[in-house]
Amino acid sequence: MTAAPAERRARAALTRVIEPGDQTGGHWLRTYGPVEVARRLAGEGEPLPGVTAKRWAGLRIRAERMRPEADLATARDVGVRFLCPGDAEWPAQLDDLEDARPIGLWVRGRPSLRLWALRSVALVGARSCTEYGAHTAAGLAADLSARGWVVVSGGAYGIDGAAHRGALGSHGATVAVLACGVDRRYPPGHRALLDRIGEQGLLVGELPPGDHPTASRFVLRNRVIAALTRGTVVVEAAVRSGALATARSAGRLGRFVMGVPGPVTSTLSMGVHELLREQAVLVSDAAEVIELIGTMGQLAPRKSGPLLxxxxxxxxxxxxxxxxxxxxxxxxxxxxxxxxxxxxxxxxxxxxxxxxxxxxxxxxxxxxxxxxxxxxxxxxxxx
Incomplete structure (x- = not known):
């Protein structure tokens, strides 16, 4: 099954108007359908309910930027495809987000996102990570990849980058969920890394070609990482880290939440330790992660000291x-x-x-x- 051409164009257009995770917009899509929502935002018909006149006016101004044919053509030119709910490649687990579900996803890379997401795990954490955190994230990602799991992260500096590199270094599969257009290389220091992910793995985003990241878009991007994967591992995070938002979103969605402990004196481990006190399961290696998110019977070996x-x-x-x-x-x-x-x-x-x-x-x-x-x-x- 694939989405109808008119619906695909409408959803592509709406990614320029409705911000990721906007539940009012999601309610409109569920109630009226994307074609009708795009028509109303273009000024044809009555305003949609649930927003103030001021906000509707703001959305109407944004709707002047709708150019779905141009966006879809630009995407094709750079090897990007646009996925809609109902497409064969659409990951059904994203539907758990209900009205906060993505309008659509812009995807760069050859593999099937749906198939990869079925056996995926998120590794997230601090941007300003320690050497311990980077080493742990890279090692976990490499081991998970070697065991056939897809590593999903956000493409950012720190733990995200270490996780992607660990997976790529073991010739494994990795997905970067971006808070901008997938044709943009952000952050700039990860240009080469993102290009390599696009060639060997997948770049995924909710925003159309050329769109830029904002602070709120980074936060809202995290819900997609949580929903897409079987579980989320927080490697290193301070008490106000966005990685904790990913983990808590995963918990609300019924996914597994895991944390890697660190030194009790490190501020970058305090958030993980708080998460472990609240809801997360402590993990220290790939086998313990797979014991939770894998099939029944994939138990991690018991750890013991050397044989005396x-x-x-x-x-x-x-x-x-x-x-x-x-x-x-x-x-x-x-x-x-x-x-x-x-x-x-x-x-x-x-x-x-x-x-x-x-x-x-x-x-x-x-x-x-x-x-x-x-x-x-x-x-x-x-x-």
Missing amino acids: PRDLLGPVATRVLAALPARGAVPPREIAREAGATEDEAIGRLYELHSLGFVERHGDGWQLTRRTRDVSARTSHGA
């Missing part, structure tokens, strides 16, 4: 070793009593432990070797 020689001991030998005091030699009878074993069992296990270098004999008594005492001391202090 004493981990290979049998239960009686373990109890005998534990029964030996830190200092001084002890006769087998006392060791057996502490270990809950017979004296013969204790002696047999002591000789086994002696052959492994855990204990040594002094006359009629046994004691820990110096190496074993040192290891036990480090373990008891958490080293």
Whole structure:
């Protein structure tokens, strides 16, 4: 299925008039349809309800810029296509935004946005990130990409850029959702990165060719990132970070919300930690992310410390070793009593432990070797 040509032109026109996320505009589209909304905004017929006369006048002025045929032709010339609800490539999960759903999406890149979005995860965070944050985001993105997941972010400096680079560096799939026209390279310092995403992945935006970003458009762009993906991971964020808005939007939409912890002394981790207290699940690697957003049974392996020689001991030998005091030699009878074993069992296990270098004999008594005492001391202090 594809949208009718008249509806496609009307929706393309309205992306120049109605701001992203405008729920009044979304209500008009649902009630009257895009063709009728575009006709009314062009001055044909009565004003649409729900706005003041002043706001309607402002929208009418903006409507003078509607030029759908020119915008669609410009888009085609630079390899950009315009998607509408009802198109085969339209990601159905965006419909969860209801009246805040995008009017349409301008897309640059060859892959299918619908197919990629089905197996995607958002990685977002601070623009002024730390080296720890950039390293973590890039590593997570690379590992997720290697496991067949699409990494979605906002194309901005900091965590966004690190996530995109991590995915590209592992020859994986990545999508940048922009707060401007997808033919623009913003921010300027990411010109080469955005061009590479457009060639290897997808650039997606709600605004028509040439349109510029604003502060409000960055915030509203975040709802698309949240709705498009299976879950959102916040890598690093201060308490007023826009990345937290993405995560909370994901939570409202029933998506998974995840956070990567950082140093408690870092202001750029305070927002993540607050999110973890509220609703997010703590994750530290790709396997833990996939355990949440993947199919049933994709469990992350349990983490454990390195295997120690004493981990290979049998239960009686373990109890005998534990029964030996830190200092001084002890006769087998006392060791057996502490270990809950017979004296013969204790002696047999002591000789086994002696052959492994855990204990040594002094006359009629046994004691820990110096190496074993040192290891036990480090373990008891958490080293």
